[in-house]
Structure formats: C-alpha cells, structure tokens
Amino acid sequence: MRIVSLDFCADQYVLKMVEPERILALSPDAAAPFSYMRDAAVGIPTVKSSAEDVMILKPDLVVRSYGGGPNANGFFQSAGVPVLNIGWAGDLEGIKRLTLDMADGLGAPEIGAEIVSDIDARLAALKLQPNKNRALYMTPSGITSGSGSMVHEILAEAGLENFQDQPGWRSIPLERLAYERPDMIAAAFFDTNNVEKNGWSAMRHPIARAQIKDLPTVALNGSWMSCGGWFVMDGIEALAERRYTEADL
Incomplete structure (x- = not known):
C-alpha cells in the first residue's frame, strides 16, 4: 500500500511502522520539533x-488522527480510498491497544x-x-492538567501524585501556589515554545516562574507529550528517575 499521512500524530505511527518507500507523503509537521519521529521524516x-x-x-x-477535518473520512472513502483512523x-x-490496532492496519503486526x-x-x-511526592505539570501557555487526561496517567505511572487536584485541563493554580508548593515540576514543551510569545x-x-526556578524540575520534551503514543514512556522514565534523585531528598 502507498500511504499518505494527514497529521503529525498519524506521522508517528506511519514512520515507525511503514517502509519509507511506501510513504507517498507526510504532514507538513512531520519534521517539526514536536514530532517524535522527526529524524525519520527527513x-x-x-x-x-x-x-x-x-x-x-x-x-x-x-492515515489520520484529525487531519483533513471532520469530513475527511466520508470524502476519501466515497472516492474509494480506505482511511485508517x-x-x-x-x-x-x-x-x-492503539499501537496493536495501528500495526495491524499498516500491515506490521510484529512491530506493534x-x-x-x-x-x-x-x-x-x-x-x-x-511515595507521596506531588508533581505539577506546567506548559509555556500556562496550562496544567488534572485527572481524566493522559498527563495525569503519565504522572501516576511514574509513581507521582498530581498536584493539580481538579480534573481536566486548567490554568496553572497561581493562587494556590502562593501558599502551597508541589514537590517537583513536570515542565513540558519548553523545548519547542517560547514563553514570551504569549x-x-x-x-x-x-x-509560576518561581516554581521552575526553585523546585526540582523535569523537562518533558514536547515530542513525548504531543500525541498519545509509545513515546510517552520517555517522559514516564524521566519523571521516575528524577523522583528518586531529588524529590525524595
């Protein structure tokens, strides 16, 4: 099969599981800093x-996650082109589960x-x-995340408690941070974004700036966190390692 990938989340799976000669095209973000498989996209x-x-x-x-918009599935399928979502x-x-499904759909079950x-x-x-160490997830846009998100699950898999005690995506709790601090900071996307832009x-x-300056901080590469994929393990390992080297002291 000759494959076209419509967005950078799809790019990750296509680049990981498909031979380059079978890839007709990737999304324009395939080689961006927040793309985990960017080197393979060159x-x-x-x-x-x-x-x-x-x-x-x-x-x-x-192959798509969100690329092409809400009508992409219907259009391509009506034109006789199968779509792997x-x-x-x-x-x-x-x-x-998603990895195994994508591997089957791309004809590479052994890779999955x-x-x-x-x-x-x-x-x-x-x-x-x-242990009871609490980590606060922070981004350059001033967003954090509580329960019900992949971020929360990543912190839990690293053996950490989430400092953000309200569910969903929210603004960094500045008022709470004025009198209560987490044990460490999980700082994501600071490698690919400039705080001064916003x-x-x-x-x-x-x-907010004082948290990163004064507390043990784990830098989470944006490419680990941009899409739900096997690469979140890099972030889990980075958090777990730092948990024992600094946050427990």
Whole structure:
C-alpha cells in the first residue's frame, strides 16, 4: 500500500511502522520539533491535508488522527480510498491497544507487538515504590492538567501524585501556589515554545516562574507529550528517575 499521512500524530505511527518507500507523503509537521519521529521524516515528501492535494497522489491508504477535518473520512472513502483512523487512548493500556490496532492496519503486526513488549519491559524495570511526592505539570501557555487526561496517567505511572487536584485541563493554580508548593515540576514543551510569545500566559507570572526556578524540575520534551503514543514512556522514565534523585531528598 502507498500511504499518505494527514497529521503529525498519524506521522508517528506511519514512520515507525511503514517502509519509507511506501510513504507517498507526510504532514507538513512531520519534521517539526514536536514530532517524535522527526529524524525519520527527513527526505520524505509532505502534503497539505486538503482533499485535492491528497487525491492527486493516488494513495492506497490515508492515515489520520484529525487531519483533513471532520469530513475527511466520508470524502476519501466515497472516492474509494480506505482511511485508517487513529483512535483515542487515555492511558498506557489504551496506547498499547492503539499501537496493536495501528500495526495491524499498516500491515506490521510484529512491530506493534515489539513496541508493546518494550513498554511492558520498561515499566517493569522502573520498580517503583510508593511515595507521596506531588508533581505539577506546567506548559509555556500556562496550562496544567488534572485527572481524566493522559498527563495525569503519565504522572501516576511514574509513581507521582498530581498536584493539580481538579480534573481536566486548567490554568496553572497561581493562587494556590502562593501558599502551597508541589514537590517537583513536570515542565513540558519548553523545548519547542517560547514563553514570551504569549503575553497572557500564566507562566509570565512571578509565582509560576518561581516554581521552575526553585523546585526540582523535569523537562518533558514536547515530542513525548504531543500525541498519545509509545513515546510517552520517555517522559514516564524521566519523571521516575528524577523522583528518586531529588524529590525524595
């Protein structure tokens, strides 16, 4: 099958599981800093997700998460082009199921099995012991996350409690941070974003900046956190390692 990938979340799975010669095109973000498989994307053509640009390539399969918009599935399928949609995963078990499904759909079940086996082995190697260290997830846009998100699950898998005690995606709790502090900071996307670009970001507040300046901080690469995939393990391992080296002292 000759494959076109419509967004950078789809790019990750296509680049991991498909031979380069079978990839007709990737999304324009395939080689961006927040793309985990960016090195593998070098030299592969890119295409905008518009129907016209994709159809002219005559793909045998379109792979997408959100690329092409809400009508993409219906359009490509009506034109006789199968679509492989990336499902949603809210935790590591979901990521493992999603990985196996994508591997089957891309004709590489053995690669999917290897990835899942690697996730299990890496989790077992962490040998986490319970502790009560609380981590606050922070981004340059001033956003954090509580329960019900992949971020929350990543912190839990690393053996940490989430300092954000309200569910969902929320602004950094500046008022609470004025009198209560977490044990450590999980700082994501600071490698790919500039805080100064957003004049309204809560990260510009001195209280927010003080957290990263004064507390043990784990830098979470944006490419680990942008999509739900096997690469979240890199973030889990980074958090778990720092938990024992600094946050417990």
